[in-house]
Amino acid sequence: MNLNQVTVPALDVAKSVAFYQQLGLRLLVDACPRYARLECPDGEATFSIHAVPELPEGPGITVYFEEEQLDEWVAELQARGIVFDELPVDQSWLWREARLRDPAGNQLVLFYGGDNRKNPPWRV
Template structure:
């Protein structure tokens, strides 16, 4: 199984189209109530649908990885996008910057490299494979 798409709500499709285009996502579907973007690398997609209201309970965070995180953040700041926190190294060996989209959704722009899937504390493949197929 692989993650293909995430869909979030927006109260303003035009504003979201501009914002996610600025992040570098490529618009591939557009109608009166829905946008779908292709991520610049890989084959995953990201969608935005028109809703009456958006509530942010702080429990969902959307992560976009970028090999040139610092340059991307500088480009966004130049374009007028406010960052909640600038790029910084973390104790879990990622470099992260946080911001919110125009509807208040929490976004993390990050670079993890090999540490995303293979951090030094990763569970061994033997344990992981047994757990994934239901055997212990």
């Protein structure tokens, strides 16, 4: 089994598409205003956005995007006007993470975990 795609809700799909394109994702399917699918620049994963009449309540989902050159990527995104809730910081679980929200309020974590993502010292 392989995780192929993640879909997030949005009130304004076009606005979310523009945001994710700034992150570097490439548009594959444009069915705005109800749906769009993008692909990550590395690997085979796709990411989609679907229109909802209202956003879910509560903490919602968190989507993680990994990039080895995390600090440089974050600086580049800031230069493009992307606002972060937290800039890159080393975490106790041995990942370096930055946090932000997309236009719909979905939480994103841009991170680099390297080998520790799948093989932390405490792996079972």
